[in-house]
Amino acid sequence: MHAIREAMAVMHKRSEEIPPVSPAVESLVRQVIAQVADKWTMLVLEALEERGTLRFTEVGRAVRGISQKMLTKTLREMERDGLVIRTVHPVIPPHVDYTLTDLGCELSAAFCGVWSWAEIYYAEVSAARKAFREREEG
Numbered sequence: 001m002h003a004i005r006e007a008m009a010v011m012h013k014r015s016e017e018i019p020p021v022s023p024a025v026e027s028l029v030r031q032v033i034a035q036v037a038d039k040w041t042m043l044v045l046e047a048l049e050e051r052g053t054l055r056f057t058e059v060g061r062a063v064r065g066i067s068q069k070m071l072t073k074t075l076r077e078m079e080r081d082g083l084v085i086r087t088v089h090p091v092i093p094p095h096v097d098y099t100l101t102d103l104g105c106e107l108s109a110a111f112c113g114v115w116s117w118a119e120i121y122y123a124e125v126s127a128a129r130k131a132f133r134e135r136e137e138g
Contacts, residue, residue: 032081040066040074042111045100048084049108053099083107 021029040063047062048054054062060071075098078084083104089095100108118125 038074040070041078044071044074044078045083045104045108045111048098048100049105053097056096056098059098078104 043063043066044059047059051058051062056071056075059075060066060068063071066074075084075086079086081103082101085099085101087097087099089097
């Protein structure tokens with residue numbers, strides 16, 4: 001967290017204006033990063049951002065490779081954190097929809113920066129990984 005704050009200070013060139021972070025905010029940031037750094041959360045965010053409101057089974061089809069148990073867990077955690085709205089329609093069989101909230105949309109937009117970074121630096125990261133493998137294998 002200290003390195004991030006230093007980077008913020010350099011970016012803003014006003015380190016004296018950046019107030020200290022409260023322990024509660026720091027804890028929340030760590031929890032959110034742990035949650036969203038999870039690959040399934042990122043992939044569910046992407047699916048809902050690209051396709052809009054989806055039924056549970058549609059989310060599962062959009063996020064290939066996710067088990068039903070992991071999808072349920074991921075969507076519940078996202079709902080808990082205010083990233084998705086879960087709507088249950090009182091029909092038989094049950095019909096449940098998931099939609100990104102404004103908060104979820106904002107988080108999805110933040111991840112666009114990561115995707116852009118990955119596209120720009122893909123070749124460099126790939127080369128670094130190859131060089132590392134070659135050094136390790138001797």
